[in-house]
Amino acid sequence: MEFASSLGAMIWHSATAAPVSRDRPIAVVGAGPVGMTAAAALATAGLPVVLVELSPSPQPDWRASTFHAATMELLQTIDITGRMHAEGLVVPTYQFRDRRDGLVAEFDFGLLADETRFPYRLQLNQQHLVRMLAERLADDDRVRMRFGTRLTGMAIDRDGVRLTVSGPDGAEEIRASYVIGADGPRSTVRSCIGVAFDGFTYPERFAITSTPVDLQELVPDLGHVNYVADPREWLFILRTPESWRVVWPVPASCSDDEASDPERLQDTLQGVAPYAPGYPVIDHQVYGVHQRVASAFRAGPVLLAGDAAHINSPIGGVGLNSGIHDAMDAARRLARIATEPGTDIEAELSAYDRIRRTVAVEYVQADTQRNTDRLRETDDAVRRRHQDEMRAIAADPERARAYIRRVSLLESVRRFGIGTPPLEMEGAL
Numbered sequence: 001m002e003f004a005s006s007l008g009a010m011i012w013h014s015a016t017a018a019p020v021s022r023d024r025p026i027a028v029v030g031a032g033p034v035g036m037t038a039a040a041a042l043a044t045a046g047l048p049v050v051l052v053e054l055s056p057s058p059q060p061d062w063r064a065s066t067f068h069a070a071t072m073e074l075l076q077t078i079d080i081t082g083r084m085h086a087e088g089l090v091v092p093t094y095q096f097r098d099r100r101d102g103l104v105a106e107f108d109f110g111l112l113a114d115e116t117r118f119p120y121r122l123q124l125n126q127q128h129l130v131r132m133l134a135e136r137l138a139d140d141d142r143v144r145m146r147f148g149t150r151l152t153g154m155a156i157d158r159d160g161v162r163l164t165v166s167g168p169d170g171a172e173e174i175r176a177s178y179v180i181g182a183d184g185p186r187s188t189v190r191s192c193i194g195v196a197f198d199g200f201t202y203p204e205r206f207a208i209t210s211t212p213v214d215l216q217e218l219v220p221d222l223g224h225v226n227y228v229a230d231p232r233e234w235l236f237i238l239r240t241p242e243s244w245r246v247v248w249p250v251p252a253s254c255s256d257d258e259a260s261d262p263e264r265l266q267d268t269l270q271g272v273a274p275y276a277p278g279y280p281v282i283d284h285q286v287y288g289v290h291q292r293v294a295s296a297f298r299a300g301p302v303l304l305a306g307d308a309a310h311i312n313s314p315i316g317g318v319g320l321n322s323g324i325h326d327a328m329d330a331a332r333r334l335a336r337i338a339t340e341p342g343t344d345i346e347a348e349l350s351a352y353d354r355i356r357r358t359v360a361v362e363y364v365q366a367d368t369q370r371n372t373d374r375l376r377e378t379d380d381a382v383r384r385r386h387q388d389e390m391r392a393i394a395a396d397p398e399r400a401r402a403y404i405r406r407v408s409l410l411e412s413v414r415r416f417g418i419g420t421p422p423l424e425m426e427g428a429l
């Protein structure tokens with residue numbers, strides 16, 4: 001099959017695709033958690049990689065903080081889970097609560113113990129995984145790390161891709177055999193290949209605030225991960241190794257400055273649990289939340305992964321996890337293409353597109369949307385119905401197991417595999 005680049009007249013064809021080599025490495029754009037996972041997986045398979053990142057150093061920001069079982073299984077293959085466990089917090093259960101009624105249902109990841117080595121959520125702030133991956137990649141001579149270098153343009157031609165970048169020494173061109181675009185929600189790679197990013201933005205933004213105060217001492221039956229429904233101000237409360245993090249909605253009428261006013265933060269935190277000395281705040285951000293999925297995850301030799309391909313509500317903690325699944329899926333397919341003669345390149349790349357996009361729509365988007373709607377439901381009767389449903393699921397071990405397999409993305413990974421050869425996937429889609 002031929003691919004006509006949306007960039008112009010140049011044509012890429014799998015039959016003339018350049019082999020992966022030191023001169024034509026695989027380019028990964030974006031050294032966030034997804035890009036660095038992809039780079040580490042490709043290097044582990046022995047492939048040359050150039051990693052292009054506009055920031056001068058790895059991202060230090062507080063963002064996602066949950067790693068699910070299926071993700072830990074994948075990260076184990078790049079030898080990073082030992083370090084994650086050394087710094088992370090193992091959380092075997094999570095709670096669904098109602099702000100007025102308290103605990104509604106508790107779910108136990110231990111029900112997955114016969115199926116995974118990691119029957120829990122590992123809580124670890126994203127910037128620590130980024131740091132660990134950067135340290136790991138710095139020691140790997142198969143990976144050229146190009147921090148402080150921005151992708152400005154890209155052209156697909158007959159046998160590969162030409163990337164135009166602008167770095168400390170000015171503009172230059174990098175030739176690559178394949179590209180993984182992991183350059184976040186405003187992806188330049190996605191724009192270059194002309195792929196739409198349709199969906200919607202929630203009217204409310206989310207405020208996320210971190211405090212070292214131990215909320216479990218103040219609310220003794222609180223779990224380590226808690227989704228708290230409320231028609232006026234729902235909450236998402238979770239513990240990470242260095243803090244408790246509380247997320248709440250910021251109405252559209254409220255500016256970022258108003259939402260970040262220290263008195264307002266105190267009022268909200270005091271509403272979660274009164275604390276006379278006042279809450280110290282060690283991090284606070286207000287951010288927009290979206291549900292968007294790229295119209296295609298692949299154009300010729302270019303693949304999109306992570307937030308470049310899909311962005312979601314954080315309720316459920318699966319956005320970053322599924323991005324890591326994209327990265328590992330892409331890396332396994334590219335490794336087969338590069339190292340196993342006779343691999344059907346077109347079938348591999350189009351399987352990536354179909355499978356990862358299906359997971360993004362049918363699991364990640366569907367579940368995070370449903371989770372968010374449950375928390376913010378304003379109709380009392382519907383809220384009660386949700387509560388009854390959650391209680392019924394938690395009380396039935398078979399239903400509870402199916403539920404946590406799904407919310408931890410284990411079900412999607414067992415159904416579609418990660419980078420499973422296309423011939424073995426027939427019938428899955």
Ligand SMILES: Cc1cc2nc3c(=O)[nH]c(=O)nc-3n(C[C@H](O)[C@H](O)[C@H](O)COP(=O)(O)OP(=O)(O)OC[C@H]3O[C@@H](n4cnc5c(N)ncnc54)[C@H](O)[C@@H]3O)c2cc1C
Pocket residue numbers: 029030031032033034035052053054055059062063064065066126149150151152182183184185186187188208285287305306307308314317318319320321323
């Ligand atoms: C405040 C906040 C809280 C969040 N909380 C959660 C949560 O609780 N749970 C959850 O699952 N998710 C959460 N997320 C989302 C999560 O952080 C993202 O899903 C995750 O960062 C995606 O990783 P990524 O590597 O795909 O993209 P990013 O982390 O965005 O990394 C993209 C990288 O590409 C680089 N880049 C961009 N353009 C270029 C270019 N032209 N050239 C070179 N480099 C470029 C950027 O500098 C960046 O380093 C949160 C996000 C925010 C902002």
